[in-house]
Amino acid sequence: MLNIDNLEKPAQSSSVRADRLAWGGLTRLILMGLSLGACCWLASAAETKKSEGPPVPKLKKNNLAPLASGEKAVASHAPFEGGDCSICHQSKEVQNPGPLTAPVNEQCLGCHEEFTGIMARKSSHGAAQASCVNCHNPHNAKLPKLLVEEVGTLCLSCHESIKTLVTQSKVKHGAIDTEGKCLNCHNPHAANVEHLLVRLPFDLCINCHGKDGVKDGEGKPLTNFKTLLAENPEHHGPVSSKDCSACHNPHGSDHFRLLSLDYPSQFYSPYDPKLYALCFDCHEATMLTTPETTTLTQFRDGKRNLHYLHVNKADRGRTCRACHEVHAAKQPHQIRDAVPYGSKGWLLKINYSPTPTGGSCAKTCHATRSYNNSAVAEPASKK
Amino acid sequence: MKASFSLLVAGSLLCVTAAWAFARAPIGGVIENVELTALDGSKCPLLSNATANVFVFFKPGQEHSRTTMIHLATCEKEMAAQSVRWVAIVSDRFPKAEVEAAVKETGIAMPVLIDAGDALYGKLGVVLSPVLGIADQDHKLVAYEYFTKVNFTEVVRARIRFLLKEINGQELERVLNPPAATPSVDADVARRRLKLGEQLFQKKSYEKALENVNKSIEKDATVADAYALKGQIFAVQGNKDAARGAFAEALKLDPANATALEGMKASGK
Numbered sequence: 001m002l003n004i005d006n007l008e009k010p011a012q013s014s015s016v017r018a019d020r021l022a023w024g025g026l027t028r029l030i031l032m033g034l035s036l037g038a039c040c041w042l043a044s045a046a047e048t049k050k051s052e053g054p055p056v057p058k059l060k061k062n063n064l065a066p067l068a069s070g071e072k073a074v075a076s077h078a079p080f081e082g083g084d085c086s087i088c089h090q091s092k093e094v095q096n097p098g099p100l101t102a103p104v105n106e107q108c109l110g111c112h113e114e115f116t117g118i119m120a121r122k123s124s125h126g127a128a129q130a131s132c133v134n135c136h137n138p139h140n141a142k143l144p145k146l147l148v149e150e151v152g153t154l155c156l157s158c159h160e161s162i163k164t165l166v167t168q169s170k171v172k173h174g175a176i177d178t179e180g181k182c183l184n185c186h187n188p189h190a191a192n193v194e195h196l197l198v199r200l201p202f203d204l205c206i207n208c209h210g211k212d213g214v215k216d217g218e219g220k221p222l223t224n225f226k227t228l229l230a231e232n233p234e235h236h237g238p239v240s241s242k243d244c245s246a247c248h249n250p251h252g253s254d255h256f257r258l259l260s261l262d263y264p265s266q267f268y269s270p271y272d273p274k275l276y277a278l279c280f281d282c283h284e285a286t287m288l289t290t291p292e293t294t295t296l297t298q299f300r301d302g303k304r305n306l307h308y309l310h311v312n313k314a315d316r317g318r319t320c321r322a323c324h325e326v327h328a329a330k331q332p333h334q335i336r337d338a339v340p341y342g343s344k345g346w347l348l349k350i351n352y353s354p355t356p357t358g359g360s361c362a363k364t365c366h367a368t369r370s371y372n373n374s375a376v377a378e379p380a381s382k383k
Numbered sequence: 384m385k386a387s388f389s390l391l392v393a394g395s396l397l398c399v400t401a402a403w404a405f406a407r408a409p410i411g412g413v414i415e416n417v418e419l420t421a422l423d424g425s426k427c428p429l430l431s432n433a434t435a436n437v438f439v440f441f442k443p444g445q446e447h448s449r450t451t452m453i454h455l456a457t458c459e460k461e462m463a464a465q466s467v468r469w470v471a472i473v474s475d476r477f478p479k480a481e482v483e484a485a486v487k488e489t490g491i492a493m494p495v496l497i498d499a500g501d502a503l504y505g506k507l508g509v510v511l512s513p514v515l516g517i518a519d520q521d522h523k524l525v526a527y528e529y530f531t532k533v534n535f536t537e538v539v540r541a542r543i544r545f546l547l548k549e550i551n552g553q554e555l556e557r558v559l560n561p562p563a564a565t566p567s568v569d570a571d572v573a574r575r576r577l578k579l580g581e582q583l584f585q586k587k588s589y590e591k592a593l594e595n596v597n598k599s600i601e602k603d604a605t606v607a608d609a610y611a612l613k614g615q616i617f618a619v620q621g622n623k624d625a626a627r628g629a630f631a632e633a634l635k636l637d638p639a640n641a642t643a644l645e646g647m648k649a650s651g652k
Contacts, residue, residue, distance in 0.1 A: 078579055084592055088580055111578040114571045120538065120566060192561035194533050199563045201533055237404065237511070243531040281447060282511045282530060286476070295505025298406055 009265075062148045066139040069261075073140035075088075080139045088138065102254045115189065124190035127158065135188065152181040156190075162251050169252025175208060176251065183203075185250065201250075202242035216257075225327065231321060232328035239327055247278060247326075264319045267340065271317040279320050288312060299333075301358070301371035323350070339365070402528045405516060406508025414522050417503060419472070419496035422482060425580045427494050429503070435466035437539075438585045439515040440504065443485035447530045451513040452489035454536040459492055461540075462586050465547055470492035474501050517542055532563070573603035580612055589616050607637035612648045623650050 008055040032162045066080065067073050079087035088107050089097035100107055109115050120131065127134040135154060136146045143150060150155065156163035166176055175184045182188070185204050186196040193200055208214055210226035229235060238246035255266055256265050261278040268274055288311050292303040299306045310318050320326070325334045332354055338347035351362035360370035408414060414430060421427040431437045439455060441448040452471070459469050473482050475497050486495055498504055507516075517526045519541075526542045528535065536546035544550045576599035583592035593616045599609045614629035627650050633643035 078576075078595070084586075086582060086586060087579065092586075111575045112571075112583070113574060114567065115579060120563075122561075187566070191564035192557075193564070194537070196564075197533065198565065200561065201554065203563075237529050238531065241529070241531045243533055245532045246530070281445075284510060284512065287510065295501040297510065298508060322500040379427065 025202075062133065062137070064133055064137050064139070066137075067117040067142065071142065074142050075144050076140040076244040077138055077146060092379045095315045100360070104133055104138075105129075105132045108138075119190050122194050123194050125196055128189045151183055152176070155182045164247070165251045165253075169249075171252045171256060171258050172252055173250055173258055174217070177276055178352075201244045202239065213357075223327075228329050232325070232330050234330065234332055234334055236326060236334055246282070267319060268316045269310045269319050269323060270314050276320065298358075298373050299371070300373050302373075306371055394616040404509075404511055404514050404529050405524070406510060408507040408516070408524055410524055410526065411581075412524055413446065414516070414518050414524055415506070416522055417506070419498060419503065422479070422486070422495040422497065427470070427496055429472075429496065430518055431468040431469060432520050434466035435468070435543045436520075436522065437467060437469045437515060437543065438511050438518070439470070440470060440512055441485075442512040442622065443477050443481045445512060448513045449485070449489060451515075451530055452485070452491050455515075455539070456490040458493070458536060458540055458543075462543065465543075465549075467543055467547070471495045471499050471504060474504065475499045484641050515539060517546060519546060534558075560562065569602040573599045573601075573606060573609070575599075577606065577609050577612065582610075582618060584612060586645070589620055592616050605636060607643065608632040608638045609633075610636065611640050611642035611646065612649075614643060618646060618650060628651050 014199050021265065042363075055272070075252060080087070083094055084092070085094055085097035086092035088100055088182055090101055091098040102110070105254060107133070121374050135282075137146060137148050138146070147154060156166065166172075176183065184207075185198060185294075187198050191197055198204060206225055212224050212227075213223045214224075216222055229239065236238060238244065242267060244250070245260075246257045247260060250258065253259060255262060255278075259278055261281060262275055263278040264275045271288070273280060273289070276285070276288070279339060282297055287293075287305075288307050290296055290305055291308050293300060294303055297307050298306060310323065311320075321336075322339055323335060325336045328334065331352055335352045338349045340346070341348040350364045351368075353362070355372075358371040358372035360368060361366040398621050414429045416428050418426050420547060429438060437455075439451070441452055455469070468492075471491060471493050472487075473495055482495060482497075503509070511529045514527060514529045516524055517528075518524050526543070528539055531538075539560055541550060541555050545552070545555045576595045580592045580595035580599060583589075583595060592610060593613065596609055596613045596616065598611070599606070603609075610629045610633035614626045614633060617623075617626035617629055629648065630643040630646045633640045634647065637643070
């Protein structure tokens with residue numbers, strides 16, 4: 001953060017304010033030139049990274065001149081505030097401080113030396129690597145941290161694809177409009193997690209979704225995941241890997257619960273692979289479409305595929321969550337304890353009991369039935 | 384301390400691997416070294432006697448597989464000189480041309496083995512794609528990783544390097560659970576004020592330098608250099624008592640502080 005003490009000096013000193021209109025044009029040109037140079041640098045980076053990862057955004061040029069006389073600064077850079085132009089510029093003349101004594105980032109890191117370490121983290125922001133003044137005004141600003149624009153606007157002015165997602169998605173994420181906005185999850189300089197995430201996704205999400213009383217946009221209460229995961233030791237793979245983004249798009253989505261792909265919102269749903277796109281993004285779709293198998297699933301009685309049997313129905317096909325909890329459960333494979341039945345919210349027990357070679361479900365949607373997957377598994381694996 | 388750290392590392396490894404990826408191949412179990420047919424028609428074993436054996440199940444036409452294989456192609460190149468053996472495994476359900484196109488697009492150099500009748504998928508209980516296993520030179524499964532959208536390559540690389548003994552458990556833990564990138568703290572702000580104070584002192588702007596060094600001390604009173612600079616400022620202003628007081632504070636915090644020792648000597652003590 002360029003503002004040396006954050007919001008320590010909200011007002012401008014009169015001596016500096018008087019000289020604002022006479023701000024050295026040469027310096028302004030140099031700073032703008034650096035900003036434009038950064039644009040070219042990132043455009044070239046965009047070309048080389050085209051085939052993988054997110055598109056590298058283009059930068060815009062900022063007006064880095066001090067605020068005009070009469071405009072109220074919320075943040076002011078200490079050397080500028082003190083009229084010590086020669087800390088950064090070649091001259092101490094306030095009216096014409098001349099060129100910088102060193103390139104912008106070298107200049108900034110001279111005092112903000114902790115950023116040498118910060119920018120060496122695994123994931124760093126191209127805009128910050130290129131030039132601090134892509135986001136900060138080195139003199140003063142109407143916004144905290146000497147930002148040239150308000151956080152959301154500033155970030156989305158370059159990250160256009162995220163802007164589209166944020167503004168046009170049917171399902172919005174409250175975190176994007178709350179307090180720090182983008183900074184709720186991202187460090188704008190550099191981070192130890194990809195995509196400039198401050199922590200691993202789950203450790204970020206849990207900050208809000210680890211409490212009681214959080215509601216979605218329609219006022220429906222949301223799960224407290226701290227409690228859920230503590231009480232249910234069998235976690236879905238992405239949960240174990242702390243990767244909520246495997247299934248949810250935190251910037252916005254057209255699917256309920258910010259899911260990144262299709263997944264039926266109803267308990268009963270006719271089988272259609274498109275409806276299960278989210279699950280099939282990682283899980284094998286053939287597991288549900290092959291009547292007999294010895295390799296695609298362990299949920300089979302001999303060769304008879306019981307996933308196929310349960311799901312592949314034209315009318316009352318069960319969704320994945322009819323039998324599996326999506327985040328965590330007490331039983332292996334996230335088999336749920338009970339399923340909601342009828343309109344009164346009654347929970348029908350599944351009574352699943354695992355065995356080394358299969359398991360059984362008792363007195364549930366059907367009478368007690370067991371399965372054994374061992375009989376034909378070994379010959380298949382010895383091919 | 385060392386033992387508790389080992390437990391911590393073991394705990395985090397267990398935590399990540401506890402989830403279900405290879406239903407029939409537990410961590411620590413030995414993987415049978417089956418022979419499969421490679422894409423070029425040759426016979427190829429699943430595992431070798433390399434220190435690290437990396438085998439990845441993937442599907443052509445699947446975005447997660449595509450992304451994963453692109454990243455692994457980079458890892459493969461980076462680790463070309465190390466004792467790491469890479470293979471990719473694909474079901475024979477996919478037409479050969481489709482597999483070849485995927486290989487070309489992702490740039491992997493590793494052999495691609497065809498799993499006839501999904502026999503290997505069934506043997507290991509693989510239910511996800513992509514998913515990657517890492518076995519040691521005794522073919523013992525030491526880790527597996529399914530696709531994640533964040534830090535996947537970083538974690539795979541670290542797990543291999545851990546097996547190669549290039550990094551220790553503490554370094555692996557840092558990758559599995561990276562430290563938070565929290566915003567600046569008071570100590571950072573204090574350091575900035577001190578740096579500004581130093582620059583102003585060099586420019587002989589002593590009052591402003593003093594103002595900044597005082598602000599630095601307000602934010603963090605444990606930095607010997609700040610008191611040493613304060614002493615220097617007082618000294619050039621001719622305030623010897625105050626200078627000695629500041630140098631003494633600096634030496635309390637750091638008895639070897641060269642500026643303070645020199646300043647104290649120059650000021651007569």
